[in-house]
Structures are given as C-alpha cells and as structure tokens.
Amino acid sequence: MASQTKPHLLAHPVSSYVQKVKIALREKGIEFTTEVPSDISSTNDGPLHESNLRVEVPVLLHGDTTIFDSTIILEYLEDVWPEPALLPKGPAERAKARMIEDVCDTSYEAVNWGLGEIRTFGRADDSPDLKAQLEAKAEQQTSAIQAWLEQQLVGPWFNGEHFGWADICAAPMVNRSFTYGLAPKEGSKLKGWHERLSARQAVKSTFDEYENGLKAFRDPRAKEAYLSGMRKREYRDHRLEWMVKSGAVSIVEKGIKNNNIRFTWP
Incomplete structure (x- = not known):
C-alpha cells in the first residue's frame, strides 16, 4: 500500500x-x-x-x-493519510482554511522574502534610503496581515478547537516575522496562538530545524555565493510583484545584470 x-x-x-x-x-x-x-x-x-x-x-x-x-x-x-484530518469538514470552514493558506503563501511570504533579500543578502546596502523605504513598507504590511489573521482566530486555532490546515500554513510565515523583529503584539490573540503553536512537538521540531538552517544563511560565504551568481534567488511571481510595487525595480534590474537572480520557469 x-x-x-x-x-x-x-x-x-x-x-x-x-x-x-x-x-x-x-x-x-x-x-x-x-x-x-x-x-x-x-x-x-x-x-x-x-x-x-x-x-x-x-x-x-x-x-x-x-x-x-x-x-x-x-x-x-x-x-x-486521511487521519488525523487537517482540513475541517464543513465547506465554509474548508474554504476559510484555504483562503488563509493563499494569503500566507503569496502576500505574507512575499513580504518575508523581501525582508530576507534586504537584510540577509544586502540587496539595498548601497542605497540606505531605499533600504529604509522597503523595511518601512514590510513592517506596515506585516502588521496589516497579522491584524487580518487575528480576525480569523475564532478559538485557540483558526478553525476553533481543532488545530489544522490553516494553522500549519500560517505557522512558518508568522514565525519568520519573529526573525525580523516583527512579532505579533504582546497580549494579542495572534501572539497567544504562536505560543500554543510553538509548544506542539511537530511545530517545535520544524522551527528548530529552521533556526539551525538560518545559521548557514548568516554565514558571509552564503551571501557571497548568491551575490556572485554561484547560487540564484528565485523571484517568483508574488515576490517580484512585491519588489516592483515597493519601489525596488532597481534591485531587480541589478540582479538581472549581475545574473544572480532567476525567475520561475519558463
């Protein structure tokens, strides 16, 4: 089987x-x-x-x-592996879980990824004004997405009493905001959700692996590998859109010129 x-x-x-x-x-x-x-x-x-x-x-x-x-x-x-089920049973609840996933996979991920380009890979280090502009936009947008997620919490988890699909999809995105100093506000429902989430063994093990993986990215040699073109960061559609809308077309152009970014095939 x-x-x-x-x-x-x-x-x-x-x-x-x-x-x-x-x-x-x-x-x-x-x-x-x-x-x-x-x-x-x-x-x-x-x-x-x-x-x-x-x-x-x-x-x-x-x-x-x-x-x-x-x-x-x-x-x-x-x-x-239908058990334990991650998606709730009701059509409306299932749709809600999928909407949360879509927002996290596109809008939230784009903001997090953009911050990674700026802070980890130094894409705007030669332009302090642009760097400040992009960080301000990312902070504002992170706050707006987190406020929306907070509205979706109807109990300990996004679909009430049962941990599931929406919680799993939001988990890495919200957790990465902690990395960038943009954690949910103290005392907020979303902060409480993250605390409950992080106590689950499946999540804790995954977050621990994430933290260990970050150590390699923080090595100056990793940054050099990407900026030299030895490795290339992928500007997927929603990531590219965030860079363009946020005023970072010059970063994209530089990446193309230096051949250290790539786009989704073809």
Whole structure:
C-alpha cells in the first residue's frame, strides 16, 4: 500500500513552504526522510531539476510518485493519510482554511522574502534610503496581515478547537516575522496562538530545524555565493510583484545584470 512507503522530501529547512509540509507530516505521524538537493538555487543538473520544471522545494517523493508545490503535497497527504484530518469538514470552514493558506503563501511570504533579500543578502546596502523605504513598507504590511489573521482566530486555532490546515500554513510565515523583529503584539490573540503553536512537538521540531538552517544563511560565504551568481534567488511571481510595487525595480534590474537572480520557469 502507498501509505506504508516512507516519503522522501527534497527540502531546505529555511523554506517556509518546506516547513509547512514538515509540520503536516509530523502532525499526521508520518515517518519521512529529507535531503537538501545538491542543485538547489543552482544551474547544475541534479535531483531538484529532475523533479520539477520550476526547480523549487519542497518536492515529495513517495514510491513512484513525485509531487511539487506545498499545497498539492498537503492535499496528497490528506488523501493518502486521511487521519488525523487537517482540513475541517464543513465547506465554509474548508474554504476559510484555504483562503488563509493563499494569503500566507503569496502576500505574507512575499513580504518575508523581501525582508530576507534586504537584510540577509544586502540587496539595498548601497542605497540606505531605499533600504529604509522597503523595511518601512514590510513592517506596515506585516502588521496589516497579522491584524487580518487575528480576525480569523475564532478559538485557540483558526478553525476553533481543532488545530489544522490553516494553522500549519500560517505557522512558518508568522514565525519568520519573529526573525525580523516583527512579532505579533504582546497580549494579542495572534501572539497567544504562536505560543500554543510553538509548544506542539511537530511545530517545535520544524522551527528548530529552521533556526539551525538560518545559521548557514548568516554565514558571509552564503551571501557571497548568491551575490556572485554561484547560487540564484528565485523571484517568483508574488515576490517580484512585491519588489516592483515597493519601489525596488532597481534591485531587480541589478540582479538581472549581475545574473544572480532567476525567475520561475519558463
């Protein structure tokens, strides 16, 4: 049976999309193995290039099945391992969980990713005014998204008494805001949610791996590898949109000129 085969995950622990899948696997009690593919963020051929045209993590390898895109992976896990269920039963509640996922995967992730470009990879270090402008926009937008998420909390979790899909999808995004000093306000419902969330073993293990992965990104050699073009950061649609709307077209142009960014295939 497919459910008896141990899944293998092509992943990087810092990726919010990877964290989402790891939490789901652990919440369902599914044993799995992970691998940081040798060709991640590079132009070299390898397992990631072979697995999907977008050359993105996460990728789930399960028997003869290969699946990319974190949302589709979560749907697959729910189909193959239906218990415990992550999606609520009611159509309206399921739609709510999916809306929260969509906001987190696009709007929230774009802001977090933009902050990473600025603070970790120094894309605006040569323009202090632009850096300040982008950080101010990111702070304002993070606050707005967190306020919206707070409105969605109707109990301890996003769908009431039961931890599930929406909590898993929001977890890496909100947690990354802590990394950038943009945590939810003390005493807020969202801050309380994050505290409950972080106490769950599936989440704690995943967040610990994220923190360890950050150490590698903070190594000056990692920054140099990306800025030199040895590795390339992917400007996916929503990330590129954030850079353009936030006034950072010059950063995109510089990345193209220096050949140290890439776009979603083709």
